[in-house]
Amino acid sequence: MIQQARLVSRTTAPRPSSTWTGWGQWLALVTMTVDHLVRYAVPEQWGLGWADASIGRIAFPLFAAMVAWHGLFNTRNPLRYARRILVIGLVAQLPYMLMPRDAEGLIFNICFTLALGLTGGVWLTALRERLGRGALGAPRLAAEAGLAIAAWAVAGLWVEYSHLGLLMIPLYMVAMRALHEGGEALVERLAATALALPVLVAAGLMNSSDMAKSFTVATCLSVLLLAAGAHRPVPRVPVSMPRRLWLGWYPGHFAAIALGLGLAGGPV
Known part of the structure; x- marks a missing residue:
């Protein structure tokens, strides 16, 4: 879903190390799989709902963070990167639609959320640069x-994690850039911190239970700390994905999962 590429920095500060994403890939796949197994395949009487509301809440903010990180710091062409994510989403849509769910109607999987979110993040990042050059009139x-607001309002009705999910990558990119480029002056640090708050608020609002909110916000906060400089001492993952x-x-x-449910005679 998220592909690291050979790339150049899009910020004025030196490009940060991306070694943490090697660990993030493994963690994202494991937590996503736990989430989906508990949600779709494990009988409710097993009492594993806590895993969906805790471990399972790490996956989406981590995927969104890695997409935002690579889109901001690593890829020469983030829109082409978004298209690659979209292709995976198209391949995954049919098996995704076979999952048992309470909501009726067509919902597009998380890859569509990530691809559209990255597209919005690219527009928002470019907007800042265009405004700085005076190249954009009122x-x-x-x-x-x-x-942009109209597209967000419509797309949010059709994708997984809805409107708040679409905001995660643009808000991540704003926060990451501010934290990475922020200077040592108190005013600069306060400004960077202020720009990091919206993504934490959005992450908290995506969930209803206190446990789910805690895990989602903690995941976001961990990534923001990496953008602020904690990425430097992170070693490479021993086994690359x-x-x-x-x-x-x-x-x-x-x-x-769909095959297993079919062989078992339907949802458990």
Whole structure:
């Protein structure tokens, strides 16, 4: 879903180390799989709902963080990166639709949320640069902002994690850039901290239970600390994620769950 590429920094500060994402890939896949197994395959009488509300709440903010990190610091063409994520989502959509769910109607899987969120983050990042150059007049700004808000309002009705999920990557990118480029002066540190607060608020609002909120916000906070400088001492992961496993696990694990449910005679 998230592919590291050979790339150049998009910020004025030196490009940060991305070694933490090697660990993040393994953690994201494990926690996502736990979440989906508990939600779709494990009988309720087993009493494992706590895993969905705790371990399972790490996956999405971690995936969104890695997409935002690579889109901001690592890839020359973040829109092409978004298209690659979208292709995985298209492959995964059919097995995703076979999962038992309470809500009716068509919902597009998390890859669509990530791809659209990255697209919004790219627009928001470029907007800052265009405003700084004075290359964007008020009418054009109003038109673009109106279209962006309309697209967000409509897309949020159709994708997993809805409107708040779509905001995560743009807010991550704003926060990461501010924390990474922030200077040593108190005013700069306070400004960077202020720009980091919206993504933490959005993460907290995505869940209803206190446990779920805690795990989601803690995941976001951990990534923001990495952007603020904690990325430097992180060692490389001993076993790198195989590319084929990384790209194929999301659609593949849904297909495996759907097959298991079919052989078992339906949802448990």
